[in-house]
Amino acid sequence: MSPIPELQQRQIDRWCERRVPADKRIMSRWRGRMVTLVEKRPDWSGAALEERAFAQLRYGVDGMWTLYYWSEDLGRWRKYPQSVRENSPVQLLAAIDRSASDGYFFTLQT
Template identity: 40%
Template sequence: MLSAVPELHLRQIARWCDRHIPSGLRNQVRLEYRVRGRAITIVECRPPFLAELGPDWTETRVAQLRYSPPPPTGGQWTLHWSDSNNRWHPLADVPPASGPGPLLSTIEANPHGVFWG
């Protein structure tokens, strides 16, 4: 079965997440992604604050990239942010991109102040 998202793009997102957190800090924080259909959600993961809360790490949604399937010549990616009610909204002034790279750069730069607090 083929993925709904190009494998090359998934690897690019995985590398970006991996590079974003220094290896020496990954016992304290990780940046990961979750795939659901054509939506890639980037999450920040942290260990439990207290041992009695259990071993599960918590996840905070950072951003979502959505892939529109290709017409004859190629698909497009759009960038979305999550509000306090966990609803996703597109960033209207960020144009769609043919690959995730420009959108990952926007997340990192965070010019709108919506990705990290």
């Protein structure tokens, strides 16, 4: 059983399902208190799907959520500087939606 409340799990999964452009798909991967958001899209040849993790939500033992982004330069997760700890993942998912111009995640439009 996951330590993350079921309602909040469903909120994250619904957010992923709403972002389904024609050429890519967003999925959530759950592990303990961490949720990694992954983009799946056809590779350059269109023959296979490639995956790229782009964000991670972490659920603290205090019930607060924190947002991280993948740093290619450092090869690890870094705390997203524009976010604060939240008691719900919804605000952090909204931050990903708003981040198209800052380059931390990616542009969700096709």
